[in-house]
Amino acid sequence: MNSLLIYNNNISPDFVSDFKAVMGEAFSFSITNQSLSNENFTFDKFTTEFLLQNLNKKKYDAIFLPFSLAEENYLEFSGISLGYHIRLTKEFCNKSTPIIFFGYEDLYTINKLSSKGQIFFTKNIYVTNEQSIVNFQKKVLEINCENEFELRKHFLDRIDIKPSVNHTSHHSISNEWAIQRWANALSLDSVKIKSITENVGSSLYYKYLLAKYPINTTQNPINFQLKNKGNILFVDDELEKGWEEIFAKISNVLPKESVSFIGNEFKGEDPKIIEELVIGRVIQFKADVIVLDLRLHEIDFVEGTSIEDITGYKVLQQIKKINKGIQVIIFSATNKIWNLQALQAAEADGFIIKESPENSVDENFTNQSIENIYKIIDLCLKRSFLKKIDTYISNINKLISRQKLNLEEYSDFISRTKSNLEVAFHLFYNLNDFKYKNYGYLQLFQVIEDFIRLKNVFEEGNLSYVFCKEKKVLVLQNLDDKISGSKKFKSVICFNEHKHIYEIKDCESLRRPDTYYKISALLIFRYGITGIGKTNWNKINKNRNDVAHGEPNVIVSENDIIQIFDFLILILDKNKQNDRNINNLITESKKKENHKTTLADVNPALEELLKKMDKE
Amino acid sequence: MKILLLEDRPERQKKFISDKIKSWENIFISGQIFMPEVNDCKVIIEQINNYSFALNQTFKLLIVHRSALKSSGISHLSSICKEKKIKLIYFSGGISQTIYNSQDFEQINLNSTDFYSDLLIPFLQNFITNDSISVLEIFHTEWKISYMMLYRQLLRNLELTEEDYDLDSDRSYILRRIEKIENVIGKMKLEELHKSIQQKINYL
Numbered sequence: 001m002n003s004l005l006i007y008n009n010n011i012s013p014d015f016v017s018d019f020k021a022v023m024g025e026a027f028s029f030s031i032t033n034q035s036l037s038n039e040n041f042t043f044d045k046f047t048t049e050f051l052l053q054n055l056n057k058k059k060y061d062a063i064f065l066p067f068s069l070a071e072e073n074y075l076e077f078s079g080i081s082l083g084y085h086i087r088l089t090k091e092f093c094n095k096s097t098p099i100i101f102f103g104y105e106d107l108y109t110i111n112k113l114s115s116k117g118q119i120f121f122t123k124n125i126y127v128t129n130e131q132s133i134v135n136f137q138k139k140v141l142e143i144n145c146e147n148e149f150e151l152r153k154h155f156l157d158r159i160d161i162k163p164s165v166n167h168t169s170h171h172s173i174s175n176e177w178a179i180q181r182w183a184n185a186l187s188l189d190s191v192k193i194k195s196i197t198e199n200v201g202s203s204l205y206y207k208y209l210l211a212k213y214p215i216n217t218t219q220n221p222i223n224f225q226l227k228n229k230g231n232i233l234f235v236d237d238e239l240e241k242g243w244e245e246i247f248a249k250i251s252n253v254l255p256k257e258s259v260s261f262i263g264n265e266f267k268g269e270d271p272k273i274i275e276e277l278v279i280g281r282v283i284q285f286k287a288d289v290i291v292l293d294l295r296l297h298e299i300d301f302v303e304g305t306s307i308e309d310i311t312g313y314k315v316l317q318q319i320k321k322i323n324k325g326i327q328v329i330i331f332s333a334t335n336k337i338w339n340l341q342a343l344q345a346a347e348a349d350g351f352i353i354k355e356s357p358e359n360s361v362d363e364n365f366t367n368q369s370i371e372n373i374y375k376i377i378d379l380c381l382k383r384s385f386l387k388k389i390d391t392y393i394s395n396i397n398k399l400i401s402r403q404k405l406n407l408e409e410y411s412d413f414i415s416r417t418k419s420n421l422e423v424a425f426h427l428f429y430n431l432n433d434f435k436y437k438n439y440g441y442l443q444l445f446q447v448i449e450d451f452i453r454l455k456n457v458f459e460e461g462n463l464s465y466v467f468c469k470e471k472k473v474l475v476l477q478n479l480d481d482k483i484s485g486s487k488k489f490k491s492v493i494c495f496n497e498h499k500h501i502y503e504i505k506d507c508e509s510l511r512r513p514d515t516y517y518k519i520s521a522l523l524i525f526r527y528g529i530t531g532i533g534k535t536n537w538n539k540i541n542k543n544r545n546d547v548a549h550g551e552p553n554v555i556v557s558e559n560d561i562i563q564i565f566d567f568l569i570l571i572l573d574k575n576k577q578n579d580r581n582i583n584n585l586i587t588e589s590k591k592k593e594n595h596k597t598t599l600a601d602v603n604p605a606l607e608e609l610l611k612k613m614d615k616e
Numbered sequence: 617m618k619i620l621l622l623e624d625r626p627e628r629q630k631k632f633i634s635d636k637i638k639s640w641e642n643i644f645i646s647g648q649i650f651m652p653e654v655n656d657c658k659v660i661i662e663q664i665n666n667y668s669f670a671l672n673q674t675f676k677l678l679i680v681h682r683s684a685l686k687s688s689g690i691s692h693l694s695s696i697c698k699e700k701k702i703k704l705i706y707f708s709g710g711i712s713q714t715i716y717n718s719q720d721f722e723q724i725n726l727n728s729t730d731f732y733s734d735l736l737i738p739f740l741q742n743f744i745t746n747d748s749i750s751v752l753e754i755f756h757t758e759w760k761i762s763y764m765m766l767y768r769q770l771l772r773n774l775e776l777t778e779e780d781y782d783l784d785s786d787r788s789y790i791l792r793r794i795e796k797i798e799n800v801i802g803k804m805k806l807e808e809l810h811k812s813i814q815q816k817i818n819y820l
Contacts, residue, residue: 009789010770010790012790013786015776015777031715036717037690037691043712043713068766072766104769105765203712304631
């Protein structure tokens with residue numbers, strides 16, 4: 001016979017000798033004080049090493065185990081635990097070998113005292129209350145040969161091994177689970193990844209998961225690549241467990257200086273310090289996209305902790321305060337919808353859900369998860385353009401707010417502008433749909449139109465004026481002839497048909513003064529710009545008209561959006577006002593005056609100014 | 617002071633005591649339990665880890681979160697407990713199997729969920745009044761069943777072991793173990809033992 005007996009010091013040495021003489025091999029299983037004093041001691045690790053070091057590669061006809069292998073506390077029922085390890089340790093070649101448990105208890109008693117009893121109700125498990133060689137021999141003869149595949153399936157269907165109830169160790173196993181799955185799908189086969197899985201590989205729960213949801217090695221390896229560019233920061237307190245390797249692989253098309261990791265520094269730090277470390281790195285690295293692990297501190301795993309108290313949530317809030325356009329992808333094992341909703345409300349831009357054993361029931365889940373990671377990171381890299389948008393918006397908000405004007409009209413303008421900018425930001429968020437980009441552009445153009453309606457900027461009437469600093473210049477005079485009904489305007493700027501821009505030149509025109517005219521006048525006389533083509537105003541105006549009129553295939557580009565923001569920064573900054581063209585106009589007018597022309601008829605404001613200057 | 621309780625993750629303790637605050641506070645009234653605040657706790661753990669922890673108090677029981685200790689700390693605590701015959705309870709979320717050992721001193725390793733159970737407060741109360749009780753009492757209400765089953769296993773195996781009067785023989789080893797258990801639960805014959813176990817099981 002080729003049987004195996006695993007025993008402890010409570011089993012009669014004479015019985016062990018008889019077993020060896022007649023039935024096969026016997027090994028002592030004893031956890032000493034010395035073993036317990038090892039920092040890394042766990043029962044699962046000790047048991048795995050016992051099976052693999054003492055018994056590796058040996059196939060037995062039957063294995064005999066006492067219910068309890070503990071020498072001092074019978075109720076530990078560690079013999080039963082060892083039985084589960086024999087069934088689930090794939091490297092041990094006896095996954096389906098018949099196991100015969102022996103002891104003086106009946107199954108009713110054991111099930112009343114322990115939750116490990118499921119194994120007794122699976123095939124190829126036998127129980128005997130009689131500890132004798134004759135009985136053991138008889139038991140071996142009673143064993144039925146069963147189909148190995150059916151046996152495994154039956155065993156895995158019947159048992160249900162729970163993870164350790166403790167939050168952190170469960171977290172660790174979920175982590176290792178996702179790491180192993182994803183590393184495999186990404187064809188990562190480094191020594192580090194292997195050692196990571198070996199670390200938890202001895203855990204009974206982990207062995208159970210691996211047996212229940214084996215990794216499908218027949219699927220084609222994933223071959224995605226990120227298409228967009230930008231700086232990505234990965235934040236995870238368990239980087240060294242393999243996440244760093246996985247994310248490095250995912251982002252390997254980006255230059256090295258565009259990828260950064262933070263997390264190893266979090267060990268032993270308080271949540272507040274962790275927040276500061278992350279925010280410091282976000283600023284220093286100029287991160288465009290951040291993949292942020294939700295739980296960065298042990299305290300985050302305490303059951304019942306509100307989402308608002310979780311470190312990753314607080315970090316998310318702080319990042320969004322720095323710049324709403326920085327894209328934050330939450331990386332978490334959570335599948336609680338209320339947590340995801342809260343994170344979305346805090347402006348999380350995407351989610352990567354760690355693969356957990358429950359998900360792995362679907363064998364395509366791993367590949368779909370990886371595909372989703374590439375997609376979400378790529379989308380966020382594309383959206384990181386919003387970082388610039390947010391910077392523009394906050395600069396514009398500062399510009400308009402620091403002009404201390406008490407006019408009610410101006411405070412309305414401020415609130416309208418803020419609201420228009422906010423709406424534009426949200427419209428630009430939907431980058432994949434060009435309509436939203438176009439609508440966002442129109443929203444920004446609305447700010448320009450609101451601006452020229454301000455009385456201290458452009459005053460419109462029969463005589464229309466542009467304001468610059470403390471001066472006002474008449475730019476347009478309505479020459480309507482009420483008798484003949486003809487409409488005519490006299491202007492100090494003239495449209496150059498060839499260049500499609502306005503230039504300083506007296507002219508009469510039948511064209512009504514539209515936004516294009518008014519802003520052109522503003523550019524020339526309020527900001528002292530002569531070559532207004534440089535400001536892109538003509539292009540901005542054209543874009544607006546094309547978009548507003550729904551021209552087919554018109555999609556404003558990111559460059560167009562930047563141009564209109566630069567333009568807004570120019571016209572809304574009171575410090576950019578420059579009266580050089582007014583002064584030129586005055587000089588020109590003076591010359592004309594010398595030639596006996598009547599400037600006062602054309603430009604009373606200038607006339608007034610000249611008088612004032614003469615007095616001074 | 618009889619008991620030193622070192623918990624560096626107060627949140628899980630808070631959760632455990634949330635529905636039994638009064639009885640939890642009551643066990644500290646006697647002044648026999650020292651449970652430092654988290655920062656002081658971390659200082660003590662650091663001292664244990666770097667061998668500078670000196671046990672001046674007359675503690676009879678140390679209860680420590682095992683994962684907070686390094687290898688050096690575990691070895692240091694073992695030496696202290698062995699030398700001063702202090703009982704030791706380790707709890708941790710990473711412990712998947714309860715392990716009890718009394719070779720050099722009495723110690724038990726428990727999962728933190730098993731530690732923070734309904735048995736904790738009664739155990740601490742009992743220990744304050746009688747420090748000779750076994751740490752097994754924190755593991756199971758009917759911890760005596762464990763002794764009785766062990767006793768039965770040893771008695772049956774003694775029957776399977778040949779007579780030998782050598783003091784170092786295997787038989788003598790089993791006999792010494794039997795004697796130790798008899799000191800706790802009393803001497804019983806096998807039949808009587810079966811009945812007692814059955815009775816206790818029926819009451820569970």
